[in-house]
Amino acid sequence: MKIALIGFGGMGKTLHRIAQERGHEISIIIDPKDPSATHKTLVEADLKTVDTVIDFSSAEAILDNIKTCHDSGTNLVVGTTGWYDKVPTIKDSLQDNGIGFLWSSNFSIGVNLYFAIVEKAAKLINSFDEYDVWGHEIHHYNKADSPSGTAKTLEKILLDNIGRKTAVVEDRLNRRREDNEIHFSSVRGGLVNFGHTIGFDSPADTITISHSARNRDGYALGAIKAAEWLQGKKGYFEMKDFLNFNS
Ligand SMILES: NC(=O)c1ccc[n+]([C@@H]2O[C@H](COP(=O)([O-])OP(=O)(O)OC[C@H]3O[C@@H](n4cnc5c(N)ncnc54)[C@H](O)[C@@H]3O)[C@@H](O)[C@H]2O)c1
Numbered sequence: 001m002k003i004a005l006i007g008f009g010g011m012g013k014t015l016h017r018i019a020q021e022r023g024h025e026i027s028i029i030i031d032p033k034d035p036s037a038t039h040k041t042l043v044e045a046d047l048k049t050v051d052t053v054i055d056f057s058s059a060e061a062i063l064d065n066i067k068t069c070h071d072s073g074t075n076l077v078v079g080t081t082g083w084y085d086k087v088p089t090i091k092d093s094l095q096d097n098g099i100g101f102l103w104s105s106n107f108s109i110g111v112n113l114y115f116a117i118v119e120k121a122a123k124l125i126n127s128f129d130e131y132d133v134w135g136h137e138i139h140h141y142n143k144a145d146s147p148s149g150t151a152k153t154l155e156k157i158l159l160d161n162i163g164r165k166t167a168v169v170e171d172r173l174n175r176r177r178e179d180n181e182i183h184f185s186s187v188r189g190g191l192v193n194f195g196h197t198i199g200f201d202s203p204a205d206t207i208t209i210s211h212s213a214r215n216r217d218g219y220a221l222g223a224i225k226a227a228e229w230l231q232g233k234k235g236y237f238e239m240k241d242f243l244n245f246n247s
Contacts, residue, residue, distance in 0.1 A: 001231065004028035004050045004074075006065055007057025008037050011079065014220040015054060022224055031057070047072040052227045059083040066090055070098050077227045078103040079219070081149065097234040104239035105149050107222035114211040116245050118154060118198050121209055122161035130202040133158055133165055135184035137196045147186045150196055155184055158198070 001024045005012050008031035016026050027050055031037035039046060042065055047053065052075045055065055059082035069076040076099060084105070094101045106112065125131045135158070137151045147155075147170055155168045159182070166180045177183050195212035213219075222239075229242045 001025070001051040001227065002027045002049065003227065004030065004042075004047060004053045006030045006042060006053060006055040006061075007080070008034040009056070011056035011216060011220060014216040015056065015223060018217065018220045019224050022228075024224070042068050044068050044072045047074045050074060051231065052077065054223055054227055055080050056223070062086070063090070066094070066101070069101075070094070073099055075100040075227070075230050075233075076102075077223055077230060079107055079223050081105055091236055094236040100230040100233040100235065100237065102226050102230050102237040102239070102242060104222075104226070106153070106219070107226060107239070108213060108218040109222045109225070109243070110211060110213065110218050111150060112222070112239060112243055112245075114196070114209075115153060115157060118209055119157050119161060121198070121200065121207070122158050125200050126162045126164075128202070129164065130204075131200045131207075132202070133162060133182050134199045134201065135168075135182060135197070136187075136199075137185070138187045138189065138193045139195075140191050140193050141188050142191075143188060146188060147184060148196075151184060151186065154196060154198060155182065158182055 003019055003024050003026050005015055005026055008029050019026055028039060028046055029037045030039045030042050032040045047069065053069050054077045056079040059080055062078065062080055062083045063086060066076060135151065135154055137148055139148055159165055159168065164180060165182050168182045168184050169177065170184055173183060192215055195210065197208055197210040200207040226242045
C-alpha cells in the first residue's frame with residue numbers, strides 16, 4: 001500500500017517504521033510542526049497518489065480530514081482520540097460506501113484480546129459470589145489523563161458482566177469500600193509504562209489477569225493491520241469488525 005500519515009509524533013514515527021517493515025510505502029507525511037514531514041496540511045489533490053490515509057494527530061482537525069479523504073475517495077484509518085462525541089455525526093455520511101473508514105480508541109491487538117479475556121472471566125466470576133473484584137493501572141508520567149480510556153473500558157466490562165458490582169470508585173478511599181463497588185486505582189510513573197491488572201479475590205485464592213505494553217509498537221501494528229484489512233472495502237467500520245473475535 002501507499003500510505004499518507006497524518007501526524008508525525010510518537011505514534012506517527014512508530015507507524016512509519018512498522019509500515020515499512022511490512023512492505024508498505026509512506027509517500028506522504030503531514031504534520032505542521034515536524035521538520036521531516038513532506039506536507040504541513042492535508043490537501044485533497046495530494047491524496048490521489050495514495051491507497052490509504054492513517055491519522056494519529058489531533059482531534060481539532062479530524063472532521064476536516066475525514067471530509068477531505070471522503071471527497072478524494074481515499075480510505076481512512078483514525079487512531080486520534082478526543083473527538084468521539086462526533087462519531088454519530090460522521091457515521092451516516094460514511095455509510096454511503098464512498099470510502100472505507102475505520103476508527104478505534106485502542107488499536108493494540110493485545111489490548112483488544114485482553115478486553116475479550118476479561119469479559120469472559122467476568123461472566124464466569126458472576127456466578128461465584130465469594131470472589132471480590134478490583135482493578136489497577138500504571139501509565140508513564142507524561143500521560144495527560146487518569147484513569148486511562150483503557151481503564152474506563154475495563155470498568156464498563158466488569159460492571160456490565162458482574163451483577164453484584166454496580167459502581168466503580170477511582171479516587172482514594174477514606175472509608176470501607178461498599179460491597180457493590182469496585183476500587184480501580186491509577187498510578188503514573190516511569191517512561192514507558194502501559195499496564196492494567198484485574199483481580200478476582202476469594203477467601204481461598206486470587207486470580208489476576210494482566211496486560212502490559214512495552215512500547216507503542218502494538219498500537220501501530222494494529223492500525224497498519226486494520227488498514228491492510230480495509231483495502232478494497234467501503235463503508236463505516238470499527239475495531240470489532242476487523243478483529244471479529246466471535247467468528
Ligand atoms: N487509537 C490508539 O490505539 C492510540 C494509541 C496511541 C495514541 N493515540 C492517539 O493518537 C494521537 C497522537 O498520539 P501521539 O502519541 O503520536 O501524540 P504526539 O503528540 O506525539 O504527536 C501528535 C502529532 O500530530 C501533529 N499534529 C497536530 N495537529 C495536526 C494536524 N492538524 N495535522 C497533522 N498533524 C498534526 C503534531 O504536530 C504532532 O507531531 C493522540 O490523539 C493519541 O491519543 C491513539
